[in-house]
Amino acid sequence: MSNTLIKEGKYSYIEAGEGKPIIVLHGLMGALSNFDGVLNYFSTKGYKVIIPELPIYSLPLLKTNVKSISKFLKEFMAFKKIENAVLLGNSLGGHIALYFTKLNLKNVKGLVLTGSSGLYEKSMGDTYPKRGNYDYIKAKTQEVFYNPEVATKEIVDEVYASVNDRSRVIKTLAIAKSAIRHNMAKDLPDMHIPACIIWGKNDTVTPPEVAVDFEKLLPDAKLYWIDKCGHTPMMEHPEEFNKILENWLTERNL
Numbered sequence: 001m002s003n004t005l006i007k008e009g010k011y012s013y014i015e016a017g018e019g020k021p022i023i024v025l026h027g028l029m030g031a032l033s034n035f036d037g038v039l040n041y042f043s044t045k046g047y048k049v050i051i052p053e054l055p056i057y058s059l060p061l062l063k064t065n066v067k068s069i070s071k072f073l074k075e076f077m078a079f080k081k082i083e084n085a086v087l088l089g090n091s092l093g094g095h096i097a098l099y100f101t102k103l104n105l106k107n108v109k110g111l112v113l114t115g116s117s118g119l120y121e122k123s124m125g126d127t128y129p130k131r132g133n134y135d136y137i138k139a140k141t142q143e144v145f146y147n148p149e150v151a152t153k154e155i156v157d158e159v160y161a162s163v164n165d166r167s168r169v170i171k172t173l174a175i176a177k178s179a180i181r182h183n184m185a186k187d188l189p190d191m192h193i194p195a196c197i198i199w200g201k202n203d204t205v206t207p208p209e210v211a212v213d214f215e216k217l218l219p220d221a222k223l224y225w226i227d228k229c230g231h232t233p234m235m236e237h238p239e240e241f242n243k244i245l246e247n248w249l250t251e252r253n254l
Contacts (some may be wrong), residue, residue, distance in 0.1 A: 003039060005032070005053075011076055013052040017043025020109075020254070021082050024051040025073070027091025027115075028175060029159055030232075037238030038088065038245075045246065050085075052076050054096065056175060057168050064171045065178035070100040077107060086254055088112040088245075090232060091205070095179055102187045110254045111195040112245060113214060115203055115231040118184040120210045134160055146202040146230040188217035195221035196248040198241060200229030222248065 003014045014032050016039050024035050032051045039049045054069055073096060077085065084107045089097035094116025101108045137160045142148035162168045195218045199211035208225075215223040224244045226233045234241045248254075 003036060011052060011079060013050055014039065015050045017048045019046040019048050021048045021050060021085040023085045023087050024049060025087060025089040025093030025096050026054060027093050028056065028172060029162065030090060031158060034232060034235050037242060038234055041242045057171050061171060061174060064174040066095055066099050066182045069096050070103065073100050074104060083107065084109050086110040086112065089116055090114050090234065092117055094118060098184045099182055101191050108193055110193055110252060113195065114198045114233050115200065115206050117179055117206060119213055120206055137163060144205060144231045145236055146200065146228050147236060150236050185217060189219060192219050194252045194254065196245065197221055197223040198233050198244055199225055200231060200233050201225050201227050202229055203231045205231040
């Protein structure tokens with residue numbers, strides 16, 4: 001399937017399928033292609049899958065924060081005339097989904113969190129490699145995955161370009177500070193919507209205990225583990241990830 005980037009006004013996004021909307025929110029270093037498996041699978045299963053490019057590096061520095069990106073999502077949904085959707089977020093994308101849900105509960109049918117930030121923020125600043133040669137960047141990128149071979153040359157090249165772009169580094173640190181300020185622990189018990197938590201057992205960025213805390217704090221959450229899997233289950237084990245998610249969506253009639 002050819003996943004062509006659509007550009008309309010200030011929005012860039014990938015879209016496939018017809019039916020109930022699933023909006024996918026990528027992470028800090030996450031390319032839209034990280035979700036090819038989700039897009040290609042669910043777009044044939046009665047869902048419209050939409051992956052917007054989040055303005056992490058295009059907002060003014062003072063607006064480079066979780067709140068502003070959540071506002072961007074609200075505007076994007078209005079632009080696409082989507083009243084409510086299932087939100088699927090990885091890493092920072094999960095945090096955006098949670099903050100959006102806090103402010104716009106009626107616009108969210110369900111939450112899917114995988115390797116999400118929002119409770120444990122130390123990693124966003126600490127593991128972001130701010131300097132170093134290519135081999136160092138490659139090693140740091142591979143640490144995100146259980147299987148280092150998932151970190152293709154293309155992925156490593158993207159990270160290397162980002163850490164050598166001063167503006168991106170500054171904005172990354174701004175987002176990291178914002179994430180710490182917007183810890184979601186006290187807000188999660190008020191989110192009375194179905195939540196699916198899919199987590200890599202070997203995630204070193206957002207460790208397994210974070211997933212356990214999400215399940216405890218969200219009132220209607222179910223936690224699923226994927227073994228031999230790091231921070232991005234939808235990339236490392238796409239078939240298992242999709243099957244877990246499909247079964248959950250069916251169970252919850254979403």
